[in-house]
Amino acid sequence: MDPVDLLNDWLATSALRPSTRAEYHREVTSFLEWCALEQNPRTGEPRHPVDPIGAGPAEIARWSYDTHLHQYLGDRSFDGPDALGYLAAHHPDVARSHDRRVTALTGYYDAAVARRIITIPPDLKVLRSGVPRPPGAKNRLTPRERAVLLACTGAWGPTRSKHWQRDQLCVFLLLEGLRPAQVVRVDRRHLYPHPDGSWDVRAPDDAENVGRKFTLDPLTGAALKAYLAVRPEPADPDEHALILSSRRTATFSRWPNKLIGQIAATHPLLVDRDPALPPEEREKPITADAVAHTGLWDTPAS
Incomplete structure (x- = not known):
């Protein structure tokens, strides 16, 4: 090649x-x-x-x-x-x-x-120079925004989406620190439950290696169990992605960002993040990457 x-x-x-x-x-x-x-x-x-x-x-x-x-x-x-x-x-x-x-x-x-x-x-x-993002740029949600996102996710039920259990799980996986490309690559064969309700999962990398282990909080574990109870059989028996589209195929990394935009649109505190500032100085709407950098309970170490 x-x-x-x-x-x-x-x-x-x-x-x-x-x-x-x-x-x-x-x-x-x-x-x-x-x-x-x-x-x-x-x-x-x-x-x-x-x-x-x-x-x-x-x-x-x-x-x-x-x-x-x-x-x-x-x-x-x-x-x-x-x-x-x-x-x-x-x-x-x-x-x-x-x-x-x-x-x-x-x-x-x-x-x-x-x-x-x-x-x-x-x-x-x-x-690498290792220069961080500019001072003041938000690459994660504030504690209030995280709380609002969790409330909006809890309200994201069957009236909002036919696949609401899947959508809720996606948000929780992002908050566990999985990036969008990792969320859509979680393999259902690499899900390991623990007695306390937590789970270990692995997300394959670009080379389809097993990937890094994530230990999911029991809150995310509950969302995972709820989704597994309704997860459809994939259209292709050889498809092992946990998260499936409405066509029962694997999704793309841009899908979590689209979902986060839809959920954020249900609350003004997430739509307009800095209403006191002029429009040109306001933060952009939240993204899946920003959620992944936020953490379920606290900011991830890396």
């Missing part, structure tokens, strides 16, 4: 949101095009093309510098923590964009490992 085919196959089979797939396709394509160049795009000097499959942090750092960072680093070379620290301190937005590009390439090389094209992916953690 050549590098472009790998990119297309990875994104076509991933659970990423369409907007994220488009962004990752743009960034990785930029890297692949840079690898094929026979001259430095910045200086015009001759150079040897780079094998993208065999590239490592050094080559990716050169691509980042040549195509994105040189205008911000001035006379500094992109050669390690000092350059990353400078970007973080003086150009945090640029540093965050750089980290997203590193994330895109990390996924690309993980896909190469999953397809046995390479054995070990390059360690790209050394290229």
Whole structure:
């Protein structure tokens, strides 16, 4: 499989949101095009093309510098923590964009490992600036918003949705810290109940490995039991996803975000999160990612 085919196959089979797939396709394509160049795009000097499959942090750092960072680093070379620290301190937005590009390439090389094209992916953690979200940006719900969401979820019954037990479970799984792509990948064969009402679950990753273990609170366990009692048989006997669509097929990672939007729309405190602020300064409606970062009882450690 050549590098472009790998990119297309990875994104076509991933659970990423369409907007994220488009962004990752743009960034990785930029890297692949840079690898094929026979001259430095910045200086015009001759150079040897780079094998993208065999590239490592050094080559990716050169691509980042040549195509994105040189205008911000001035006379500094992109050669390690000092350059990353400078970007973080003086150009945090640029540093965050750089980290997203590193994330895109990390996924690309993980896909190469999953397809046995390479054995070990390059360690790209050394290229991350680690700049957090801007101060004041909400990537999780406030305690009041969480309380309102739980109330709205409890009221999300048969008059709201034919599949209300499934919808309630989705919200609780997000509050347990599962990301949207993990929620839709929970495998019904990897559900392990405990006597106290809690459950252990595992959500397969992009490579369909068993995935990280989540221990669900008894509150989520009760929602899981309620859904299992009404969960339909999948249209395909080989489909093992816990969460099924109305067509009895696996859902997509964008579905939890759509559901959260529908539930949030039932309460003004979730629709209009900062009514005292001018419209242009208000927070956007809550998302499934924001719920996953919130936690059922307290903010997750990571």
